[in-house]
Amino acid sequence: MKPTANAIEVHDLVKIFGHFQAVKKINFAVRQGEILGFLGPNGAGKTTTIKMITGLLNITSGSILVNGLDNQKHMALIKKKIGYMSQKFSLYPLLTVRENIEFFGGISGLNRKELRDQFTRIGTQLSDELLRQRVQALPPGIRQQVALLVCLLPDPEIILLDEPTSGVDPAMRRQFWNEIYSLKKNNKTLLVTTHHLDEAEYCDRVMIIHNGKIVLQGEPAELLSQNRQTSIEELFKQVISAHGQN
């Protein structure tokens, strides 16, 4: 394996659906241990890019390296390193929180002992009462918290979160970001998409995708000062209008 300071490297990545080019030869890297915020309007190519990294979508051309491994050749190895929390809530609503954790732990390849260890860890975050509740009865913020726990079950090195704070109330959102920071503290690498523009400031670096192209990337404070803007919202408007709207 080639040593690399980048957890993910994307080179000339292209995705075409029929006649529609969703991702247009994009290049970027996610550095190990950083939080990279991935912003863009709907249909810009965020979820398509994330799905190609996870192997859920085939790439049309280009390459993706995860910890130096080409995801076209080593997907089985890479899948063990990646945790993915999808935009669409994907837990089973009629199962309890405990049953969901057991089910997803099982398909993540955890054995009984590992699953027991995970429950010990999770026990510090979720009460017994919560573990017994059906997922459909949980408020949105708690559901997202459970979805994150499930995504972390195989202890991935790289975590991809697709709009994790959507529909979450403000206090839970702050708590959710505290979770994200504790993952960073444990040297995890995070790629986070969001529709909350203020969350861009919570990231180490941000990247804006528009019409399938990366139109801006860098540290939030630097981007603001380079573009003479005082808020991410103004910066976002400026960048998108400079590159033409959909």
Place this chain on the structure above:
Amino acid sequence: MIRLEHISKQFAAIRAVNDVSLTIKKGAITIVSGADGAGKSTLFKILVGLVKKDSGAILLNGENIHNDYTRITSVCGYMPEKFSLYVDLSVEENLNFFAAIQQVPRRRFEELKQHLLEKTGMLPFKKRRAGDLSGGMKQKLALSAILLSSPELIILDEPTTGVDPLSRIEFFTIIEDLKKEGKTIVMSTPYLDEAEKGDFVVLLKNGRVMMQDSMAMLKESFPARLFRILPQGNIFEVMQQITDVPGLAGQVHMRGKFIRYMQSGPENLSSQVPHLEIIEERPTLEDVYIYHERRQ
């Protein structure tokens, strides 16, 4: 313009709206904000008579409407949370249809249609099926449909939820233009950064009003000071040091390269933690919300 007094509504065991009183001021943007299930949509449905309230009164220009909701609906345009136009009709056909059922005079309608299509940036898409529009465009079309009757009061239930940031910004720009035209707007949103753009804000939690005031007063009355510190060295170690300062546990959170903390007492951190800079900040609406939620 409108005053809601002690409105309550219960669905089986759930008290969706619990003794809510609020004022919608003429010519202003009033934002009702809160998490999913806070009672925003139920409250709006009560206001336009789609849901019957259990108790309380609605006053229009100082007079109790006594369940005569036509007094409200005759002056308002209501845009529900769920997209409710015809997906198989084009943008233009939808506008034609809604103008017909609202009996907008033909000549006036043609002018208005052109104006609305231009204002919302939908002119190039007027022949497109509504079902093929993006989420943001659908909401602009729904807004245009209610503006056909030139309502004095515009009631918008979560028009920007799930809509991407750019469309949200564009939508709110239209709302601000409507305010400049003298319209009264009441809108719900779960996004507090959007709520900050309102003149008045009502924060709901579990069916109750947690806080309501003008945006300026909500921030002015924030009872603590907020600081942003750029730490020197390992941010997690500095974060721990600040958390260990008596009175600051639970008042500290990270934000990118910075640490933010809320201080109620006279602690002076400048000598206690290694830092590059400490800046005092004005609270955001999110800070206000979290502060009051914790207190309750």
